[in-house]
Amino acid sequence: MIDIVDVYKSFGKLEVLKGINLHIDQQEVVCVIGPSGSGKSTLLRCINQLEKVEKGHIYVDGEEVTDPKTDINRVRQKMGMVFQHFNLFPHKTTLENITLAPIKIKGVPKEEAIEMAMSLLRKVGLEDKAHVYPANLSGGQKQRVAIARALAMQPKVMLFDEPTSALDPEMVGEVLAVMKDLALEGMTMVVVTHEMGFAREVGDRVIFMDEGQIVEEGTPEEIFNNPKNSRTQSFLSKVL
């Protein structure tokens, strides 16, 4: 579903990705962990081209997103993105947040878009908040709406960029629960996260990144119980 081939990326003089190779299968849930500044968010943002790569190729669902000739707006519709800071549209209600892109970009008839949005809101447990503005939602509720908004485009992949890092601790669980449901339904997911419990329980594979490289990857079992690389060991000893 996603192929990342020898990707390099710098911000000015700072090299943040140094030759990343990664293949992600359909229906796979890949959790990316690592210290801050290790390049894991940048990698995720490169997948949907919010950041341009300097060198290398990224393919999503058979299309090369790093090729300038590719219509990136069309390919992005296949990838839902969930941000650390939610990025809901504050001037639109919950329902409008979800229906905006399907109606305006995909040309879904309004009635149909609303119906789908309501069923997504039911799925994330927020159907009673359909007509509320984001300012009146809690952090956990905002993030669940953001997930519903991304799902409304019926993506083939969901990208999560530290989706629970900006939340109060008591709200982390409700967001992770929604993500877990999604994983169980067979959604292909790439999750950059600090939630080791989630990575261990839900992830099919865990990637440990440090200093712009993939240092170690394996099943949650392998990474958490039996890390081979010393950097992985030292990172896990600090966070677990």
Place this chain on the structure above:
Amino acid sequence: MAELWGIIGGLSEIRGFQVVWENLPYFLEGALITIEVTALSVAMGMVLGLFAGLFRLSHRVLLRSVAIAYIDFFRGTPLFVQILLLHFGILPYFGINEAFTSAIIACGLNSGAYIGEIVRAGIQAVDKGQMEAARSLGMNERQAMTYVILPQAYKIVIPPLINEFIALLKDTSLVSTIAVAELTYRGNLVYANTYQAAWVWGAVAVIYFIITKSLGLFGDYVERRLKTE
């Protein structure tokens, strides 16, 4: 009440007061022309400013250069000079000789440059994550601007826009130099005939102040409404 009439009776003995009182309808008519010039210039400036602001942020070098040159020129030279240059130097070649039209074009071009900068600042004040969220849903840049960024930017730009309206309203006094019969022009005429400087210019100032203050109060009201929304 009797005292009030006494005061007015006393005032009416003063020559300067008589001049202002007699010319009040003439001044108010001029004030109306001032408002007209301002309103039409602002309408033109808003359209120009929206495009100037958007082009200023464009990735296309040509659009950005045009916007920067336009904004630089009209912010970097005096409006007074722009009015003279346009009315006597440029617009006649386009068959425009009427002072009123020249005045609106000059003030409109000038305010468009300032509004362009207001629009740019307003767009840049919208959180960066909003554009990213819109793009990640598959919107192209124009769709993201139309549906997500501009509807948020407009609330941010309203207070500085009102400020610009007020500034422009006062600046339209400069078009008196090309004989547009607005408030300042009429003040000048009446002064030249009566030499009642304090009374005439005092009255003109008061009329300007009443208009700008009303605009300011209206701005406060709009700002309060937007805040509670």
